Amino acid sequence: MSDCSTCVVRNRAICASLETDELQLLSNLGRKRTIKRGETLLWEGDPAPVVANIIDGVLKLSVNLQDGREQIVSVMYASDFIGRPFGKESPYRVTAMTDAEICVFSRSSFDSFAKEHPDLQNKLLQRTLDELDRAREWMTMLGKKSATERIATLLVELSDRLTVDGCSLTTLYLDRFELPMDRQQISDILGLTIETVSRQFTRIRKAGIIELPDRRTVIIKDRSRLKALAEIA
Amino acid sequence: MSDCSTCVVRNRAICASLETDELQLLSNLGRKRTIKRGETLLWEGDPAPVVANIIDGVLKLSVNLQDGREQIVSVMYASDFIGRPFGKESPYRVTAMTDAEICVFSRSSFDSFAKEHPDLQNKLLQRTLDELDRAREWMTMLGKKSATERIATLLVELSDRLTVDGCSLTTLYLDRFELPMDRQQISDILGLTIETVSRQFTRIRKAGIIELPDRRTVIIKDRSRLKALAEIA
DNA sequence: GCTAAGCTTTGATTTTGGTCAAAGAAAGTT
DNA sequence: AACTTTCTTTGACCAAAATCAAAGCTTAGC
Numbered sequence: 001m002s003d004c005s006t007c008v009v010r011n012r013a014i015c016a017s018l019e020t021d022e023l024q025l026l027s028n029l030g031r032k033r034t035i036k037r038g039e040t041l042l043w044e045g046d047p048a049p050v051v052a053n054i055i056d057g058v059l060k061l062s063v064n065l066q067d068g069r070e071q072i073v074s075v076m077y078a079s080d081f082i083g084r085p086f087g088k089e090s091p092y093r094v095t096a097m098t099d100a101e102i103c104v105f106s107r108s109s110f111d112s113f114a115k116e117h118p119d120l121q122n123k124l125l126q127r128t129l130d131e132l133d134r135a136r137e138w139m140t141m142l143g144k145k146s147a148t149e150r151i152a153t154l155l156v157e158l159s160d161r162l163t164v165d166g167c168s169l170t171t172l173y174l175d176r177f178e179l180p181m182d183r184q185q186i187s188d189i190l191g192l193t194i195e196t197v198s199r200q201f202t203r204i205r206k207a208g209i210i211e212l213p214d215r216r217t218v219i220i221k222d223r224s225r226l227k228a229l230a231e232i233a
Numbered sequence: 234m235s236d237c238s239t240c241v242v243r244n245r246a247i248c249a250s251l252e253t254d255e256l257q258l259l260s261n262l263g264r265k266r267t268i269k270r271g272e273t274l275l276w277e278g279d280p281a282p283v284v285a286n287i288i289d290g291v292l293k294l295s296v297n298l299q300d301g302r303e304q305i306v307s308v309m310y311a312s313d314f315i316g317r318p319f320g321k322e323s324p325y326r327v328t329a330m331t332d333a334e335i336c337v338f339s340r341s342s343f344d345s346f347a348k349e350h351p352d353l354q355n356k357l358l359q360r361t362l363d364e365l366d367r368a369r370e371w372m373t374m375l376g377k378k379s380a381t382e383r384i385a386t387l388l389v390e391l392s393d394r395l396t397v398d399g400c401s402l403t404t405l406y407l408d409r410f411e412l413p414m415d416r417q418q419i420s421d422i423l424g425l426t427i428e429t430v431s432r433q434f435t436r437i438r439k440a441g442i443i444e445l446p447d448r449r450t451v452i453i454k455d456r457s458r459l460k461a462l463a464e465i466a
Numbered sequence: 467g468c469t470a471a472g473c474t475t476t477g478a479t480t481t482t483g484g485t486c487a488a489a490g491a492a493a494g495t496t
Numbered sequence: 497a498a499c500t501t502t503c504t505t506t507g508a509c510c511a512a513a514a515t516c517a518a519a520g521c522t523t524a525g526c
Contacts, residue, residue, distance in 0.1 A: 061369075063369065063370075063373045065377070065465050066465070067465075069377065071372065071373040071376045071377050073369040073372050073373065074369070084362060085358075085362075086355065086358065086359055086362075087359060087362075091366050091369075092369070115351075115355075118348075118351045118354065121351065121354055121355060121358060122319065122348075122354060124358060125318075125319065125354060125357060125358045125361060126319055126320060128358060128361045128362055128365060129317060129318075129319075129320075129361055131365055132361060132364055132365045132368060133324050135365060135368040135369055135372060136294075136296065136306040136307070136324070136325070136368055137296075138372055139304065139306050139368060139371055139372055139375060140296045140304040140306065142372060142375035142376050142424065143304045143375050143421075143423075143424030144298070144302065144304050144424065146482080146483095147482075147483065182503070182504090183503075183504065183505095184503085188376075190376075191375065191376030191377065192483075192484090193483075193484055193485080194503090194504080194505095195483085195484075195485080195504090195505080195506085196482090196483055196484075197504095198504060198505055198506080199483090199505080199506080201504095201505090202505075202506085214492085215491085215492075215503075215504070232298050232299070232300075379512080379513095380512075380513070415473070415474090416473075416474065416475095417473085425513075425514090426513075426514055426515080427473090427474080428474090428475080428476085428513085428514075428515080429512090429513055429514075430474095431474060431475055431476080432475080432476080432513090434474095434475090435475075435476085447522085448473075448474070448521090448522080
């Protein structure tokens with residue numbers, strides 16, 4: 001259905017582990033779909049009927065608490081893999097933060113395909129290990145960093161991971177980019193309140209480290225100082 | 234070298250995915266060793282020469298900052314798997330919190346064994362996914378919970394995961410157990426200071442929810458209230 | 467048993483970030 | 497364009513946890 005040969009993330013997604021003919025088989029199982037900003041792909045507690053590759057856009061994984069608050073536990077970008085293969089339901093809600101394009105597989109067909117392709121499974125394992133490293137880095141941020149340090153850390157990460165149309169393979173850092181999330185979502189990522197986020201943005205802006213031409217746009221004026229702010233102590 | 238047939242974690246560790254004859258092969262690659270409380274098995278940035286199963290005891294994974302502070306990003310118990318198969322160096326320091334017994338494999342020999350045993354790799358993937366879920370639960374704690382909630386959460390987790398001699402397969406909750414870590418380490422797990430940890434212990438004790446006969450022993454007097462405290466809002 | 471060293475607890479004070487409230491700015495609607 | 501709604505910023509005040517400081521307990525060594 002989908003045509004993997006023209007896929008912009010073909011060489012970065014887990015599909016990169018497959019040979020052309022295997023890719024053809026997987027391709028028959030998947031289908032492209034678009035998903036609008038704010039739309040939820042998977043609900044926590046769902047039997048998690050699908051897994052997916054992100055082709056373009058930004059999605060969040062969140063834990064949603066009784067009282068309506070949420071903690072965002074991961075932000076996923078182009079070429080990232082979404083969902084919980086083998087087993088349980090999804091413990092998180094998966095929601096698009098921007099309009100996005102994804103390549104979806106039913107869990108069952110993906111699982112059986114993966115079982116027969118150890119290379120794919122190996123790739124999946126390595127990705128999961130990388131994701132675990134990222135989660136633990138984030139834990140360190142939440143456990144030890146101040147509000148300013150958290151904002152700076154997020155901006156550095158975004159300028160690294162937000163690629164132009166999901167096309168960049170190089171380690172290009174963007175000095176100007178659109179925030180894929182609003183202030184509330186930033187606070188839910190960083191474990192802060194929206195007011196604190198706003199105040200810290202103002203602080204870093206007044207210090208001449210960034211510019212904020214409008215609510216969604218960030219221009220990094222002094223990357224080294226921003227990176228220094230993001231570091232601990 | 235090691236004799237897997239008598240191993241107390243044989244049915245819970247990743248080895249559970251192997252048939253008897255395969256286990257024999259793996260067994261030839263591994264060797265048991267003991268490790269003293271405080272001893273470090275792997276340093277961050279190491280080429281990570283080993284992976285291991287925990288047979289008995291408790292180990293921590295930590296990120297250590299320039300100024301000597303540390304964030305503990307995971308606490309590992311009997312039957313857990315330690316190390317980073319396939320690829321990079323260990324991003325964390327791995328240190329024993331109690332005297333421990335582990336079953337060690339050289340990374341290279343484990344990697345090639347795993348490559349030829351998809352079942353083992355599948356088990357490894359599922360464990361890593363579980364570990365990721367745990368890390369994200371911890372993130373939610375660090376991002377959203379108050380000091381009291383964090384302490385209560387840790388105590389509930391410990392009473393669940395600290396099994397007697399690594400032997401219990403049942404979902405037994407311990408009402409009396411030894412803390413495998415000191416107050417400083419608790420604060421490094423929970424993202425608090427040692428003083429705050431101490432004050433919260435006192436608070437929960439005075440509320441009659443726990444008893445602390447000595448610095449290392451915890452007796453849970455009212456589990457349901459402790460669990461309620463651990464829940465968010 | 468006495469002393470020293472290292473944890474742990476408690477107290478006083480300060481700081482950071484949260485809460486409450488209101489004003490300002492964009493974006494969407496009629 | 498005027499109006500509503502939503503998002504963001506700013507200000508005043510408050511609370512939770514951090515910091516600074518000192519006193520109590522354990523444990524270990526002599």
